Amino acid sequence: MEILGNDNHKIIYADALDALRTLPDNSVDLIFADPPYNIGKNFNGKIEKWDTEESYLEWCYEWLDLCVQKLKPNGSFYVMTATQFMPYFDIHLRKKLTILSRIVWSYDSSGVQAKKHYGSMYEPILFCVKDKNNYTFNTNDILVEAKTGAKRKLIDYRKAVPTVYNSEKVPGNVWEFSRVRYRMDEYENHPTQKPISLLERIIKASSNEGDLVLDPFSGTFTTCYVAKELNRNSIGIELQDEYVKIGLRRLQLAEEFKGEKLEKEVRTFETEKIATQQNLTLFEPNGTYIHS
Numbered sequence: 001m002e003i004l005g006n007d008n009h010k011i012i013y014a015d016a017l018d019a020l021r022t023l024p025d026n027s028v029d030l031i032f033a034d035p036p037y038n039i040g041k042n043f044n045g046k047i048e049k050w051d052t053e054e055s056y057l058e059w060c061y062e063w064l065d066l067c068v069q070k071l072k073p074n075g076s077f078y079v080m081t082a083t084q085f086m087p088y089f090d091i092h093l094r095k096k097l098t099i100l101s102r103i104v105w106s107y108d109s110s111g112v113q114a115k116k117h118y119g120s121m122y123e124p125i126l127f128c129v130k131d132k133n134n135y136t137f138n139t140n141d142i143l144v145e146a147k148t149g150a151k152r153k154l155i156d157y158r159k160a161v162p163t164v165y166n167s168e169k170v171p172g173n174v175w176e177f178s179r180v181r182y183r184m185d186e187y188e189n190h191p192t193q194k195p196i197s198l199l200e201r202i203i204k205a206s207s208n209e210g211d212l213v214l215d216p217f218s219g220t221f222t223t224c225y226v227a228k229e230l231n232r233n234s235i236g237i238e239l240q241d242e243y244v245k246i247g248l249r250r251l252q253l254a255e256e257f258k259g260e261k262l263e264k265e266v267r268t269f270e271t272e273k274i275a276t277q278q279n280l281t282l283f284e285p286n287g288t289y290i291h292s
Contacts, residue, residue, distance in 0.1 A: 004244070005253045009228055012237045013244050016216045017059075019237040020066040028070045028235075029136070029211035030078075032202055032223045034194060035060065037082035041191050044242045057088055063216060064089065068096050070214065074135050076206040077128045080105075086124040097128040105198065107179045125175075127206075136211075141204040143168040175201070182267065188220040188246050189265050199226040207232055221247035 001014035001022070012019040016035075036048035038056040050056035064079070071077055077097060081089055093099060103125040113119055129135040146169040155162050180186060180193040187193070199222050207213055209231040215223035218236035220243065227234040228251055238244050241258070248254040249262040256262060 004248060005251065008233045009224060009251050009253060010235045011218070011221075011224075011244060011247050011251070011253065012235065013239070014237065015239050016063055016237050017066065020063060020070065020216055023070050023214075023235070025069045026072050027212065028075060028214045029072055030076050030203065030207040030232075031067050031071060031214045031216070032199065033063075033067060033077070033079045033216050034192070034219070035063070035079075035081060035217045037192075038085065039082055043191065044240055046240065053085075057085065060085070060089065061092055064092060065096070067214075067216065068093075068130075071130055073130050075130055076135055076137075077126075077130075078202050078206070079126050079128070080123060083120065083122075083124055086126070090126060093126060093128055097130055098132040099126055099128050100132070101127040101173050103127060104174045106174055106176050136206050136208060138205055138208070139170055142171060142201050144171050145169075171201070183269065186222075187267070188250075190220045190243065190246070193220045194222050196222060196226055199223050200230070203227055203230055203232060218247055219243055221250050225250045 001012065001018060004011040004013060012022075036043070038048065038050050038053070040047055040049045050059070060081070067077060067079075077093075079089060079093070090099065090102070104122045105125055106122045146166050154165050156165055175198065177195050177197045180188075180195050186196050203213060203223075203226050207227075207230075210233065212233045212235065213223060213227040214235045214237075215221070216237045218224060218238040221236050221238070224234035224236040224247060234251075236247055238247060245257050245260070245262055248257055249264065254262060
């Protein structure tokens with residue numbers, strides 16, 4: 001186990017269970033957990049697939065319980081998993097926390113188009129709190145447009161004085177955010193990267209400036225990156241070298257790791273663009289070749 005970073009933003013380079021056990025109980029304001037889904041994804045050469053569903057769930061229950069222990073009495077916990085496992089998470093967590101919302105993250109298209117069944121177009125998220133009477137929820141920081149009031153200008157005649165409906169509202173439990181695509185600026189080389197916009201909503205809603213945000217399966221460290229941008233503190237846990245490098249670079253915590261300079265991977269279309277620009281510099285605007 002190795003702890004990298006500084007007092008405000010730490011990366012724990014270790015297995016999630018081992019790292020979670022080292023954290024003080026009742027110390028974290030907000031946890032966002034996006035674990036491996038046990039569906040055979042390739043994480044930099046490591047296939048995340050347990051021998052049985054039972055062994056996967058046993059592992060999940062262990063880190064879920066640790067997360068509950070680390071959460072402050074007024075803390076919030078957002079957790080994701082594959083649709084087929086979420087009912088088990090739901091039943092397990094409702095014995096320990098209050099589940100306030102069962103969120104559907106709906107995205108634009110399925111990665112692999114189904115041929116003989118209905119392709120998956122969403123992922124589930126649970127929003128839980130330790131104390132349903134005392135938790136952070138910053139309504140005004142996450143308001144979205146209310147079409148009834150903002151676009152249709154409809155009037156509520158049920159009130160004593162008829163009034164136009166509000167133009168803003170708290171989002172419902174169906175969230176429409178695009179998945180991170182290869183050509184997006186925020187893209188990192190990871191098979192299940194979550195979008196900045198998704199984490200912005202969660203962190204704005206359920207934490208305040210100076211609060212501590214924990215991500216036990218950090219991957220591309222989007223949670224920690226957004227936490228830093230929003231003036232929160234963060235702890236990100238990650239086991240794989242390549243993803244730790246991404247975290248150190250995105251959080252600007254180091255310029256090198258194990259003797260390797262930390263630079264964002266150049267994508268194929270960027271390589272082609274650079275090559276084109278270099279070729280263009282060999283010629284004058286009139287097409288005359290520039291001699292070296």
